[in-house]
Amino acid sequence: MSYENIRLHVADGVARLTLARPAALNALSRALLGEFIDxxxxxxGNDAARVLLITGAGRGFSSGADLSSGGSPAGSAGFDAGQVLEEYYNPLIERMFDLPIPIVAGVHGAVAGAGCMIALSxxxxxxxxxxxxxxxxxxxxxxxxxxxxxxxxxxxxRARAQAMMMLAERLSAEKAAEWGMVYEVVEDDALADRVAAIADRLARGPTRAHALIRRGVRAALDSTLSETLAMERAAQREAGASEDFREGIAAFREKRRPQFTGR
Structure with a gap:
């Protein structure tokens, strides 16, 4: 799995994807986005991957879209600013939300523009x-x-989101946590170990249940209570038919730690 703008490594159930254009603050070029989608x-398609961990190399996570003169056609005659969304950003975000494994992001430095949304997804x-x-x-x-x-x-x-989008003011990590944008804030030298520990825990968890939770939360955001209750019923039926559920019940009764396999 060799790429020029990202790094990808899968081991021990964790797929580690690193944005790797540190000299450009991991600006999101079309080449990087294409590799990310791939x-x-x-x-x-890799059954060994049970969680995805996304980080950025260098001084920050991502400065956002690459609008540099050499890396983007932006500003040229006839430029269609929506085309890059249709071809790259929209498929990428859809793939992230549809991924059947949980995603963890560890961010530092600049988390800007579309890079912000990749992290928050x-x-x-x-x-x-x-x-x-x-x-x-x-x-x-x-x-x-x-x-x-x-x-x-x-x-x-709505109020905070519109102000953030219209004023383009920096939001600190602490404020992002206060507002509910991120799970937690840690010291910079503790970030790698913290996100690795979370990813390792998820990689040992009930992967099918994780997938159902991801799918259910997305659906519930645009559903009524009754629709969500019905969705939860269907998801619980699916989770209850899994090997991991049987293992979880056995471990509970035997007073031991469950050994989930993701099936």
């Missing part, structure tokens, strides 16, 4: 104290994308 497809986000979150689209005369308008109001409410 990696998500590889992970989806994870199930569990841990931020280093150096992290800052920024919806920078309006600084370039653009609107927030990569799911910003769908996800941010659901995470932090």
């Amino acid at each position: 990696a998500l497809d590889v992970i989806r 994870a199930d569990i986000v841990v931020a280093a104290r150096s992290a800052f979150f920024l919806q920078a689209f309006v600084n370039a005369g653009l609107v927030p994308d990569a799911g910003s308008m769908w996800l941010l109001p659901r995470l932090i409410g």
